[in-house]
Amino acid sequence: MLNQSTPPQTESPPRIRFGIVLLPNFTLTAFSGFVDLLRLASDEGDMSRPVRCSWSIVGESLVPVRASCGIQVTPWATFDEAGPFDYVVIVGGLLHSGPSSASDATLKFIRAAAQSPATLVGICTGVFALMRAGVMDGYRLCVSWFHYWDFVERFPQADESKLVADRLFVIDGRRITCSGGRASIDVAAAILLRHVEATIVRKALRILLVDDAQKGHAPQPYPPGLEPATHPKVRRAILLMEQHIGQPLSLVELAHRLDISARQLERLFTTETGKSPHAYGRQIRIRMASWLLTSSDRTVADIATSCGFSDASHLGREFRKEFGESPHAFRTARMQSHAPALEAASEDSE
Incomplete structure (x- = not known):
């Protein structure tokens, strides 16, 4: 018989698992904005524990990856060691300064993720890596207006009717692409709103001094x-x-x-x-x-x-x-x- 004084135990929902891949010369703002919103929405009381969601930085090796500003970030696990993810996030950055392309191992990892139940997320020029991996056929995709002509030049086979350069981000099924910069916070909020209460996301945004998340159809500057x-x-x-x-x-x-x-x-x-x-x-x-x-x-x-x-x-x-x-x-x-x-x-x- 159930003890009336003891409330029934409810299981916590499973954590949302994010695997983050940093490309050489990635943009630090795009990366930090995205992961900081995950951190703030994941726990209560400013404890920063991965309760509601978890994130892991993965790479071809454990060699530090250099951001465009010079700061280096060391992956936590290699692609072979990485566990299953709900979202695989590719963060890009500079295109014309030093190495910036995804390696063959990274492209292989992206293709494998596309075959899994994970949703692929391209932030800033991360969408270039998704295109090189051949996982964007039939999907709409978002690029920054600043890199629009770079994209057209590198991928002349792309369907321009599906190329969006006037919005902050685009969600199309299991593909999410984002123009980068401040918009990485907006796309993180859009993803979290699929899984957690809106009040939790809004609180995280306020802590970051962001009044409210922009919708995907909001225009780029x-x-x-x-x-x-x-x-x-x-x-x-x-x-x-x-x-x-x-x-x-x-x-x-x-x-x-x-x-x-x-x-x-x-x-x-x-x-x-x-x-x-x-x-x-x-x-x-x-x-x-x-x-x-x-x-x-x-x-x-x-x-x-x-x-x-x-x-x-x-x-x-x-x-x-x-x-x-x-x-x-x-x-x-x-x-x-x-x-x-x-x-x-x-x-x-x-």
Whole structure:
């Protein structure tokens, strides 16, 4: 007979198991933001015990992995020793400074994880490793706008309709990809909300001085040089314009991707920027063309095609409207104005 004074014992839910792989030159902010939210949500009373979830840093060997800032982190276990995980998290970072690619052993580990019940998570440029491992076919994936063209160049076979560079993160079944930086906290919160009470996650966010987690559809911060827009739909539209400079999206397609009507998008754009979407997109493409004219030796025809103009004549007409001179004259004038400064800098260094 059950003793009425003794409450029935309830079993604690199983811990959520995270395996974290750090790629060479990984971004420390992305890693620390993700794992710190796990730590704070895992226990009560600031004890940092792995009660609700556990995390383990795993690698090809126990050789320390260097972050982009120089700090080194030693894996806790090798891939062969690593136990089963609910989430396998790949944290990337710099692409153009020293070794940054996933090793063959790391790619093998990712492929094995894809065959298990685990969900794969790519943070920052960790999505590049997921692509190299061949485990993203058919899945939508998120990349930072800053690395969008790097991604397209390295993976020309990728389905661009599934490539998202205007949101903080994307959850698509057993694949989660995140733009990196501060968004790693947001994606950690989204994962934890699947398993623990929302009050626990919110408390962890408050301890990190984060008011609230951003949703996956929240826009990434706009690229430098763009006029700020407060409305998230307009900010996402601007990012999509940047992303598709070579093949501009029509107003209807742009509105469809934002899940609003074309008329509503036009109204929002005019209110936020004082320009129509068409005029704003033209300004983005002209600005990119002017930058390419002074920073590269590419032909005007090549630049025109890259920036979404039908040919060199089309670019020339639009350029004269904006700058009052032809692309050739613009390039020559800017090159000549830069030459004295470069000569002076050279003389100072001698």
